[in-house]
Amino acid sequence: xxxxxxxxxxxxxxxxxxxxxxxxxxxxxxxxxxxxxxxxxxxxxxxxxxxxxxxxxxxxxxxxxxxxxxxxxxxxxxxxxxxxxxxxxxxxxxxxxxxxxxxxxxxxxxxxxxxxxxxxxxxxxxxxxxxxxxxxxxxxxxxxxxxxxxxxxxxxxxxxxxxxxxxxxxxxx
Ligand code: AR6
Numbered sequence: 001x002x003x004x005x006x007x008x009x010x011x012x013x014x015x016x017x018x019x020x021x022x023x024x025x026x027x028x029x030x031x032x033x034x035x036x037x038x039x040x041x042x043x044x045x046x047x048x049x050x051x052x053x054x055x056x057x058x059x060x061x062x063x064x065x066x067x068x069x070x071x072x073x074x075x076x077x078x079x080x081x082x083x084x085x086x087x088x089x090x091x092x093x094x095x096x097x098x099x100x101x102x103x104x105x106x107x108x109x110x111x112x113x114x115x116x117x118x119x120x121x122x123x124x125x126x127x128x129x130x131x132x133x134x135x136x137x138x139x140x141x142x143x144x145x146x147x148x149x150x151x152x153x154x155x156x157x158x159x160x161x162x163x164x165x166x167x168x169x170x171x172x173x
Contacts, residue, residue: 007144007172008156011165015043017158018078020116023107025124026084028063030055035127040082044075048082067102069110081114083107087125097139100125104143118154123164133164137171
């Protein structure tokens with residue numbers, strides 16, 4: 001493990017974060033959905049969806065694979081970019097932890113490529129995708145701590161409710 005990243009936890013709404021990159025808990029279609037995804041498109045406006053459609057018309061014709069991440073404008077959000085990451089659906093039968101870790105690692109890599117210094121993540125996969133939040137928190141925090149985060153001054157997890165906040169708090173080293 002490298003130098004520990006300084007991870008911040010806040011309770012709140014991801015769409016209100018004034019950071020370079022806001023990470024979206026997207027799906028493979030990149031064309032929107034509920035939860036964080038719905039909130040980001042609603043508040044960020046149609047420019048985000050327009051760029052997502054361009055990605056689908058170009059390099060990402062089949063959509064984005066689980067664990068991968070791709071950037072668009074943040075539209076009217078108080079951020080510079082949205083990095084859309086596709087988390088795995090929780091499965092009892094199959095261990096998909098590495099895909100959840102990939103989401104975090106790949107989001108950081110895309111953000112670094114953009115030149116971002118500040119980034120905010122939601123609790124990916126813990127809503128519609130049903131991943132138990134305590135387990136997701138452990139995987140997310142470990143993935144960030146195992147990444148090269150030297151270029152980032154802020155790595156923030158934005159947790160919607162107290163249970164998620166407590167889970168991430170308990171997962172901090
Ligand atoms: N800010 C911060 N956290 C939020 C917000 C918000 N505005 N809204 C919800 N959460 P989810 P997933 C929390 O369902 O499980 C979409 O339809 C929520 O309480 O947004 O990765 C996509 O299109 C939960 O803890 O993402 C995909 O199809 C966490 O964010 C699918 O849902 C993630 O919940 C992705 O499911």
